[in-house]
Amino acid sequence: MNIIIPIKQVPETSNVKMDEETGTMVRDGVESIVNPLDLYAIETGIQLKEEFGGKITVITMGPPSAEKALREAISMGCDDGILLSGREFAGSDTWATSYALSQVIREAGKFDLILAGERATDGDTGQVGPGIASFLGLPLATYTSKIVELTKDSITVERLIEEGYETLRLPLPALLTVVKEISYPRLPTLRGKQRAKKLKLKQWSSEDIEIDRANLGLKGSPTRVVKITRPKVTRNGEFIKVVDEESLETAVERLVKFLQEKEIV
């Protein structure tokens, strides 16, 4: 069972600071982490490897510093890492990113399964997983919450949709995007960390793979960001502090009245 896991390095969002003047994100001093939702894909891959054997290759596209994300995945138990890096990829939207990663996967060798996080916590689009499946012509299950059965030539999964869970059987090779419910990511082991530190990663640019340069980066991206604004978050709410029986009664009374004014009750 050979598995490929595309991951993304993202800013640690809990520490995101905004520049009050410009409304842009302050990137200085913000730590970069593996996209938290990718950890569930990594964990799922490792569990499958433990049960069925095989090899896991993690791939990412990003600046040279993104190798840290690959090494973290390897320290959890993935085997190999490929970093696709180069100026020509800068400014890629989800179309161009899906294209570039697809070309890396074509080059990376034979595989049975691609596992991806449902979306990244920075861009929050969830479009690259399905995009890769579309480029590679692979059967796709999004929002996968459980792997029910794996055979030599098919995988049966449950996917979490609005109304419940549906069961799909996909022929292999296939691509799954996974949600949090599928697994609980393990922590890296000391041995894993040591291995990750020493392992030589593959560093590829557009020179190393067959790729149409017209489809890369900003030039190859159909979409353009034209404006960034900072939404007004703070609301001027009404607040009541409960300190005793009387204020408790008042608070609840006021809340009920508030809900009545808003035609909720």
Added chain:
Amino acid sequence: MSYQGVWTIAEAKNGMIKTVSYELLSRGRKLAGKLGCELASVLITNNISEEAAEELILRGADKVYLVNAPELENFIVENYSNVLIDLINKYKPEIILAAATTSGRTLMPHVAIRVHAGLTADCTELDIEEDTGNLLQTRPAIGGNIMATIKTPEHRPQMATVRPRSTRPAPIDESRRGQGEVITIDFNPELLDGWVERLGFRKNEEEDVNIQDAEVVVAGGRGLKKAENFALIRELAEKLGGVVGASRDAVDRNWISYPHQVGLSGKTVTPKLYIAIGISGAIQHLAGMKTSDIIVAINEDPEAPIFKVADFGIIGDLFEVVPELNEALAKLNKASAGISRTPVKNTTLAEEVEEDEI
């Protein structure tokens, strides 16, 4: 032939068109009005009659492209993608809007890749750029810390998924009866992929788990202290006709299952009323609920960030406040039980359709 017209992708289940399809018509009508072009809905499904599909016309569509086939009963992305691409190649729409539902967010990227279109996810505002006629798509990013406006200057169609409940459904306008056309497209079996099989479906074990479609979400967090205390939240949700949500903390502690989770690694909800109880309001949680219409917070800590986004806040012990609130609502329900409730909703819908961004 140049690209023209606005399309919305309608969704249906078990022969019923989903409300989110009508929300897209509100969006589409505004854009088609600005562009002076036609508005069409595409409905890929099974077992919907032309008469039933006409509701899309009554709610604003000029045309409905209806593809009805038993093979299309369930959403299998490969099949739906082939059908939609076939229609795009034939009719060349300029703009395609779908709902940012699990199927919309799967279908649209699959299609956008193959038709080489620009696609923007989870938009909360849509407009037309004055000079160019380009679609301006605005969406929250980086945990809702920024709003990015995106356009697709050269590629067509321009595609976007739209956050459910971010606009009101277009109302029925009886005068539109017979004003539009339902065009039934024969399903071409060659478009059937046949790779992926749907083996079954089970509903969520709890009934109240569809937090994204709910008008009222009552959510609990770490402040509840243990799983059993979610009973308080459930009781309140029930009294308000809502569903139960949860913070990541509560889910990670196994107090409640993952489908209830609101936030960055869970779901984004936009209900009319969101009540956060014992939730401090980490940025990841706020990202999933701060566009709710009305936000109420109950928390002991006056410094909790949740109060910054709240319209109404009670600073106090939830174990005192929530039971008192449940009791007050019970009395209220009892008092109003004798009075027949007037259905205010439908009338307000028609009035409010203009201001479509909430």
